[in-house]
Amino acid sequence: MSGRISPAAIRLASVLAGLVAWEIYGRAIHTVIFAYPSTIGRALIELTRTGELPFYLRGSLVVLALGLGLAIVIGIPVGILMARRATVEYALEPYINALYSTPTVALIPLIVLWAGFQVKAKVILVFLFCVFPILINTYQGVKNTDARLLEVARSFCAGEWSMWRDLMVPSAAPYILAGIRLGIGRGLVGMVVAEFYTAITGLGYMIVQYANNFRTDRLFVPIVVLMILGVGLTSLLRRIERSVAPWLHVAQHE
Amino acid sequence: MSQDKGAGERVATVPRGIGAGSPRIVVDRVSKSFRLGSVALQECSLEVTPNEVLCIIGPSGCGKTTLLRIIDGLTRPDSGRVLVDGVEITRPRRDLAMVFQHFGLFPWKTVSDNVAYGLRVQGRPDQEIHTTVAQCVELVGLRGFERHYPYQLSGGMQQRVGLARAFAVNPSVLLMDEPFGSLDAQTREVMQEELLRLWRIRRTTLVFVTHSIDEAIILGDRVALMTHRPGHIKDVLDVGIPRPRDPETVRGGDRYASLRRYIWNQLRPEVAGTVGAP
Numbered sequence: 278m279s280g281r282i283s284p285a286a287i288r289l290a291s292v293l294a295g296l297v298a299w300e301i302y303g304r305a306i307h308t309v310i311f312a313y314p315s316t317i318g319r320a321l322i323e324l325t326r327t328g329e330l331p332f333y334l335r336g337s338l339v340v341l342a343l344g345l346g347l348a349i350v351i352g353i354p355v356g357i358l359m360a361r362r363a364t365v366e367y368a369l370e371p372y373i374n375a376l377y378s379t380p381t382v383a384l385i386p387l388i389v390l391w392a393g394f395q396v397k398a399k400v401i402l403v404f405l406f407c408v409f410p411i412l413i414n415t416y417q418g419v420k421n422t423d424a425r426l427l428e429v430a431r432s433f434c435a436g437e438w439s440m441w442r443d444l445m446v447p448s449a450a451p452y453i454l455a456g457i458r459l460g461i462g463r464g465l466v467g468m469v470v471a472e473f474y475t476a477i478t479g480l481g482y483m484i485v486q487y488a489n490n491f492r493t494d495r496l497f498v499p500i501v502v503l504m505i506l507g508v509g510l511t512s513l514l515r516r517i518e519r520s521v522a523p524w525l526h527v528a529q530h531e
Numbered sequence: 532m533s534q535d536k537g538a539g540e541r542v543a544t545v546p547r548g549i550g551a552g553s554p555r556i557v558v559d560r561v562s563k564s565f566r567l568g569s570v571a572l573q574e575c576s577l578e579v580t581p582n583e584v585l586c587i588i589g590p591s592g593c594g595k596t597t598l599l600r601i602i603d604g605l606t607r608p609d610s611g612r613v614l615v616d617g618v619e620i621t622r623p624r625r626d627l628a629m630v631f632q633h634f635g636l637f638p639w640k641t642v643s644d645n646v647a648y649g650l651r652v653q654g655r656p657d658q659e660i661h662t663t664v665a666q667c668v669e670l671v672g673l674r675g676f677e678r679h680y681p682y683q684l685s686g687g688m689q690q691r692v693g694l695a696r697a698f699a700v701n702p703s704v705l706l707m708d709e710p711f712g713s714l715d716a717q718t719r720e721v722m723q724e725e726l727l728r729l730w731r732i733r734r735t736t737l738v739f740v741t742h743s744i745d746e747a748i749i750l751g752d753r754v755a756l757m758t759h760r761p762g763h764i765k766d767v768l769d770v771g772i773p774r775p776r777d778p779e780t781v782r783g784g785d786r787y788a789s790l791r792r793y794i795w796n797q798l799r800p801e802v803a804g805t806v807g808a809p
């Protein structure tokens with residue numbers, strides 16, 4: 278039975294098998310446009326050594342960090358406010374629904390017209406890509422605050438600020454973090470899209486450039502970096518999610 | 532007050548209250564109904580004397596929680612009013628504290644931070660909070676557990692935190708809504724003794740809602756019986772068992788037996804009404 282083999286071992290074996298198969302097949306057909314793991318690895322080392330990859334990666338990360346940071350700083354308070362004040366909720370709902378349902382990509386020409394080709398436009402795009410999951414999750418989390426704890430807080434004469442600090446935010450924290458995790462996934466998409474369709478920069482630039490030159494080994498480098506970024510940030514967030522509310526996981530631990 | 536009469540005979544004289552001074556809490560013809568037309572309280576009146584323990588007992592759904600929430604200012608009555616020290620209650624006040632059946636602890640706060648909650652909300656200085664929390668944690672026997680989180684504690688210990696949190700704000704009125712109702716029988720008895728001990732040290736006016744006749748007699752100076760639908764106070768009895776009380780001795784006494792029988796006879800038709808028995 279496979280019962281004794283750990284899931285991690287199965288995952289690792291599967292990935293290794295995939296890489297080996299890819300390598301063997303790639304070596305066998307050996308065409309210029311079909312890169313395989315060892316050539317990609319070599320390209321990765323080269324591009325890191327020349328400083329090209331760090332340079333473009335930094336450009337991309339600045340955009341991602343600014344857009345995501347803005348989305349967090351705006352999304353969380355607005356989400357809480359909407360959950361706490363019906364007036365705010367009804368007033369903002371139409372805009373949020375409209376923006377959330379519109380494919381953000383369709384807004385790119387407009388954003389370029391208004392904000393130019395540079396960092397500002399890219400940050401706005403990343404922001405639009407990732408603010409909604411954060412905002413909506415925060416709203417849901419606050420709405421799900423235990424009504425009994427709300428009553429405890431009222432009984433102790435808690436003010437609105439204390440309600441946020443002692444009750445809403447901690448209680449919604451798992452939702453908010455899950456929202457940020459979803460936001461990061463979408464933010465990465467937004468980042469690459471922005472780099473393709475506004476001024477071509479960052480990892481997106483590397484992709485476009487090496488695709489045009491048929492350098493598939495180098496083309497894979499930014500792709501692999503994006504993948505690592507996505508997987509890394511997402512699993513980091515998952516880890517924080519688990520540690521931030523240990524009382525939610527008591528049953529699993531015992 | 533003579534002690535040797537049967538409980539039934541003294542009932543008529545009791546509702547005026549035991550003390551001569553002005554009452555701490557006056558519940559004055561309070562009515563409350565909810566949507567869907569369910570009447571929780573109708574013309575409910577009650578007086579609570581300073582520093583007495585008043586137990587309220589009644590069938591499930593008769594409006595005990597609703598009454599306590601109105602006294603605490605968490606909800607407004609449709610008509611009638613509640614006065615605490617002569618001032619009408621319109622919203623929660625700092626000098627009233629509540630202990631909840633569901634404990635109501637913040638799972639993300641440690642024992643210390645939970646106990647400190649009321650003081651923090653009131654914006655007391657850190658030094659004072661620190662000292663008071665240490666005292667109250669000690670008082671309820673939780674020394675050494677300050678850094679624990681509620682989910683790491685047993686139910687009994689969790690409710691000790693709830694008690695400490697309420698005592699920490701030094702309230703003049705403590706409201707308890709079946710605080711031991713979700714504990715197992717043994718823990719419950721231990722907690723009753725704890726509460727008797729705490730109340731000896733920190734005299735306050737205590738309104739204690741319970742389902743248990745035993746608990747009401749062990750803890751109460753007086754026991755208020757509530758009727759079902761529409762909920763109001765049917766009767767208030769003097770327990771008349773001297774303090775300090777040892778629960779085991781009390782349970783063995785004649786007074787306990789006669790009170791228990793009397794209260795049960797009073798409650799039985801009410802309870803039957805709720806379960807549809809003849």
Ligand SMILES: Nc1ncnc2c1ncn2[C@@H]1O[C@H](COP(=O)(O)OP(=O)(O)OP(=O)(O)O)[C@@H](O)[C@H]1O
Pocket residue numbers: 565566569570571589590591592593594595596597598
């Ligand atoms: N928020 C509410 N909305 C509608 N009905 C309510 C609400 N709170 C209480 N009720 C109704 O009012 C009545 C009294 O409820 P309450 O909780 O005060 O009873 P209780 O005596 O505390 O019951 P228990 O002993 O089961 O705790 C019940 O019929 C209940 O269904």
Ligand SMILES: [Mg+2]
Pocket residue numbers: 595596597708
């Ligand atoms: Mg109740």
